[in-house]
Amino acid sequence: MTFPAAGSRAPDFSTQNQYGEPVRLSDYAGRRDVVLVFYPYAFSQVCTSELAALRDRPSLLAAAEFLAVSCDPLFTLRAYSDAQALPFSLLTDFWPHGAIASAYGVFDPARGCALRGTFVIDRTGTIRWSVVNPLPEPRNLDDYAEALAKLGSDLR
Known part of the structure; x- marks a missing residue:
């Protein structure tokens, strides 16, 4: 990959997103840095612990627009967001199945799901940092915070 x-x-x-609202990455250009997760x-153990940990870090969430992407259908994402009280957008990559994850090189066709990939994208639409972990291995949110802090200092 x-x-x-x-x-x-x-x-x-x-x-x-989980509410059926259209989301386009380029709509954030010039307005906000994006963390694509x-x-x-949805509802799996490691994913739930990762997204709950993100939910519980409001200062980190304030630093950029967080967009969490999975190949789950829209209505599953709505139920998941409601059940976990997630304050950020959950984006569906259900159809065409895995197209967004494929564009980022993180689609696992054998499992039909995305890998644990994170991409920090600045306001110009440039990828500034990324990490891809194996499926069972959660990501470290402190790495996100460090990448965003560096992004902020690079723009000064």
Whole structure:
């Protein structure tokens, strides 16, 4: 698998969030940094602990627009968001199945899900930092905070 490298343009996409609202990555250009968080499955143990930990870090969430992406259908994402009280958008990559994850090199076709990939994208649409973990291995939120802090200092 090939992941887009730091310094490259983030692949644009258009999808819906858990409320059925349209979301396009390029709509954040010039307005807000984005943290794109791919996760395998709603309601799974590691994904739930990762997204709950993110939910519980409001100062981190304030630093950028967090968009969590999975191949789950829209209505599953709505139930998951409601059950976990997640304050950020959950984006569906259900159809065409895995198209967004594929564009970022994090789609696992054998499992039909996204890998644990995270991409920090600046306001110009450039990928500034990324990490991809194996499915059972949660990501470290402190790494997100460090990447966002560095992004802030790079823009001064």
